[in-house]
Amino acid sequence: MKKILFVPIFICFISLSAQEKWSLEACVNHATENNLTIIQNRINEEISENDLQYANNQWLPTANGYFDNSLTLGTNHPSIDKGYQQYTNSLGINSQITIYNGGLLNLNKEKANLVVDSYQFQTETAINDISLLVINYYLNIVLNRELLMIAEGNLAVTEQQLDRSQKLFDNGRIARADLVQAEANVAQDKKTVADAKIEVDRALFNLSVLLQLPDYREFDIETVNISDDIKMGLYDLNQVLATAYAEQPAVKKAEVDLETAGKDIEIAKTGFLPTITGSYNFGTSYADYFNKGLVADAWLSQWHDNLTNVFGVQVNIPIFEKFNNKLNVQKAQISESLAQNNLEQQKQTIRENVQEAYFNANASSIAFETAKESVRSSEISADFAQRSFDAGVLNIYDLNIARNNLVVAQSQMAQAKYNFIFRMKVLDFYAGIPLTEGL
Incomplete structure (x- = not known):
């Protein structure tokens, strides 16, 4: 008997585990960790960090070992006055180090640091975008559930009304038409509830797709x-705008990109400067002849006796580079102008977004307060209609109109409320308040 009971209990446990409820913070965290665009941006961050490490290592010297072998077939050797065959090899190590190149090494390191920052700000921008989208979808689920509750509450009222109408009809106090109307009201409200449930499921499905979950069910x-x-807080538009300029990653990225463009100009100018390179070579060689009369020392003896140390300094002075250096500087200056223009565009976009968010938050606040007042009026009207119907001075058609007006007002208020909440979230976002705070 215990084995028989274990299976349904175990299945029930699995079902409960699978139906774990997601909080808004959990949804946002999951989206930011698994969204493919954000993952791609983080990969770009890793690449830029590797580029930074590469730039940091460029001041180090290079070292290379070599081992050469060659066979020479000559037509005449002066010592034996005839053709000869010679085998030679050499081995050693050489090293080079940059002594001076116009500060290019430091400029490349500074640029690489800026590129890392730029990719990090780009990732933050993507995180903010997906977070706002998750919050919008999340609130849409909450809204549709509230609309479902309103529809279910209205259905309960109409079912009670149908039960009362049935009793009145049975007692001969109302006409058959009134009973049929009550039945039609219940049927219509059941359809409304069914539609509301579908919208809840649809909203859940949309968020699960956004979160890239394997099974929305x-x-x-x-x-x-x-x-x-809920009320709108006190916001100073200029202060919100200043905060957005200072904290929005899109603006920070544009600022960093402008600074990077300035570094590119400095890097391009180093093409006009000389480059000084130091070198060192340590090696030895061996030679052997296959002709009689040409005798060579033993292999190891030659390697020991032929050791050489070569120190060198090479100076490259650009004289004429087909105007490439000049064109590179001009190209970098044009890129700086584009970066400056992009920064202004980002600031303009932020300014427009903040002003729009401020306007929408105020407008939605007014719409919400108006919707609440409409609900209060509709509740009074529906209550008066119910009392009039109970007293027999109002027919069921007019009662149904008053009740439908209340349901419409309640639905509009719910929509206005969640629209107001989301608009406030957008304004909070630009004001520097965490997106998940307050929900």
Whole structure:
């Protein structure tokens, strides 16, 4: 008997585990860790960090070993006055180090550091974009669940009304048409509830797709209860704009890219400067002849006796480079102008977005307060209609109109509330407040 009971209990445990509720923070974290665009940006960060390490290592000397072998077939050797065959080899190590190149090494390191920062800001921008999208989808689920609750509450009322109408009809107090209308109201409200459930499932599906989950059927979020008593905080538009300029990664990236363009100009100018390179070579050689009369020392003896140390300094002075250096500087200056223009565009975009967010937050606040007032009026009207119907001075058609008006007002208020919440989240985002705070 114990074995029989174990299976359903185990299955139940698996089912409960699969239905783990996701919080908003969990959704945001999952999206930022698994979104393919963000992953690609992080890979670019790793590449830029490797480039930085490469730039940091360029001041180090190079060292290379070599081992050469050759066979010479000559037509005449002066010592024997005839053709000869000679085998030679050499081995050793050589090294080079840059002594001076116009500060190019330091400029490349500084540029590589800036490129790392640029990719990091690009990743932060992608994280912010996906986070806002997750919050929007998350709130859409909460909204549709509230709309479902409104529809279910209205269905409960119409079912009670149908039960009451059935009793009144049985007692001969209302006409058959009134009973049929009550039945039609219940049927319509059941359809509304079914449609609302589909919208909840659709919203869950959309968020699960955004999170790139393998199976949307096992996805659900935590129950979120947000009070209707929400107000817009005090915001100074100029202060929000200043914060956005200072903290938005898109602006920071544009600033870093402008600084990088300045480094490119300095790098291009180093092409006009001389380069000084130091070198050192340590090696030896061996030669052997296959002709009689041409005798060579033993292999190891020659290697020992032929050791050489060569020190050198090479200076390269650019005289004429087909105007390439001049063109490189001009190209870098044009790129700097583009970077400056991009920074201004980013600031303009931020300014427009902040102003739009500020306007939308204020407008949605007014719309929400208006919707709440509409609900209060509709509740009074629906209550009066119900009392009038109960007293027999109002027919079921007019009662249904009043009740439908209340449902519409409640639905509009729910939509206005979550629209207001999201607009506030966008404004909070530009004001430097964490996106997941307050939900």
